[in-house]
Amino acid sequence: MFVWRKRAGAGWLAANEATLREVAGQRLAIISKPAHRNAIAEIASPNCSELERIRRRFGGVIEKLPRNWLRKFLRGQKPKPLKIVPASRAFGTGEHVTTAMSLRLLEKTTRFWGAQAASLHSSAACRRRLSKQVSASSRNRQAGSLRSPEAEWALLDLGTGSGILALAAAHFGVKRIIAIDNDPIAIATAMENARRNKIDRVDFKIADVRRWNFPKRVDIITANLFSELLIKILPKLKRARWLILSGVLREQESKVTRALKQNGIVVTEIRRRGKWIAILAQSLPESSRAQARDLANTR
Incomplete structure (x- = not known):
C-alpha cells in the first residue's frame, strides 16, 4: 500500500x-x-x-x-474517554453559534495563536517570527521562557452556563479556572458536567459579575453575555491579557468594539456566524490605554 x-x-x-x-x-x-x-x-x-x-x-x-x-x-489506537456536555436547562452545549465560536477562539488562544498572533500577522516576516516563537515555546516550557497553559495560565469564565468553556479550558491545559454564573441551576449543571468528564480543577461560583470581586491577575476571560452587560463590566475585564467575548449581535458590533477601544482593549479578531459575533481582544498595558482612548474618541 x-x-x-x-x-x-x-x-x-x-x-x-x-x-x-x-x-x-x-x-x-x-x-x-x-x-x-x-x-x-x-x-x-x-x-x-x-x-x-x-x-x-x-x-x-x-x-x-x-x-x-x-x-x-x-x-496504536487507544480509546479516549468520551467527553459530553448534554443539553440541559443551562445554556451552552456547543451547538449554539456563540458557544461554538468561543470554543474556537479559546482553542486558538491557548495554543499561542490568540492576541499575539493577531498583533504580528501584518507582515510575512512577523508571521515567520511568530511561527518560530510557537515552535520554541514547546521546547522551552520547562525553562519557563514562554508562558504555557500547562505552567501557569489562569482563566475566568463569566456566565459559564453548562460549564463547557471552563471544561474545554481544562482540556486545553489551563490549570487555574474559575467559572461563575448567577443561576444556581446553571452552576449545578456545570458541576455535574465536570464530574461526568472527570475534571476537578474548576472552581464554580454562584455570583453576579457586576458585583463580584475579580482576581487581581487573570490571563484569559471568556464572557458569553449580552452586549449591554459586557460593556458595563469592561473596566473589570481589562485586567486580563486576553478576552473572548460573545453573545453580541451583529448590529451591536460597532458599539461593543468602540467601548473596547475606549477601555484600552485592542480587538484582534472578530468571527461572525448568522446574527452573532464573537470577539478576541487583548488588553493594552496601562501606559498605552490613554492613547488608545484618545484615538477611539476622535473617530
Whole structure:
C-alpha cells in the first residue's frame, strides 16, 4: 500500500480539492488540526503508478507503507474517554453559534495563536517570527521562557452556563479556572458536567459579575453575555491579557468594539456566524490605554 501526501494551505486546497476529488473520489482525505494553518491531503492506493501521476501534477511525496501497517495502526489506537456536555436547562452545549465560536477562539488562544498572533500577522516576516516563537515555546516550557497553559495560565469564565468553556479550558491545559454564573441551576449543571468528564480543577461560583470581586491577575476571560452587560463590566475585564467575548449581535458590533477601544482593549479578531459575533481582544498595558482612548474618541 502507498500513500500520496501533500501539506497545503487553504488557498491551494480551494483551487485543487475538487480536481483531486475527481481523480481519487472518496480515497482523498483532508486532515486539518485546530490552530494549524496548513492541512494535509492524502490519497492511499495499492498502485504506486497512479500516485506518481498525482505527484507529478500536484506535488507532494509518496510513502510506501509496511505490510503490517494496518495492524500497527490499530494497535496504536487507544480509546479516549468520551467527553459530553448534554443539553440541559443551562445554556451552552456547543451547538449554539456563540458557544461554538468561543470554543474556537479559546482553542486558538491557548495554543499561542490568540492576541499575539493577531498583533504580528501584518507582515510575512512577523508571521515567520511568530511561527518560530510557537515552535520554541514547546521546547522551552520547562525553562519557563514562554508562558504555557500547562505552567501557569489562569482563566475566568463569566456566565459559564453548562460549564463547557471552563471544561474545554481544562482540556486545553489551563490549570487555574474559575467559572461563575448567577443561576444556581446553571452552576449545578456545570458541576455535574465536570464530574461526568472527570475534571476537578474548576472552581464554580454562584455570583453576579457586576458585583463580584475579580482576581487581581487573570490571563484569559471568556464572557458569553449580552452586549449591554459586557460593556458595563469592561473596566473589570481589562485586567486580563486576553478576552473572548460573545453573545453580541451583529448590529451591536460597532458599539461593543468602540467601548473596547475606549477601555484600552485592542480587538484582534472578530468571527461572525448568522446574527452573532464573537470577539478576541487583548488588553493594552496601562501606559498605552490613554492613547488608545484618545484615538477611539476622535473617530
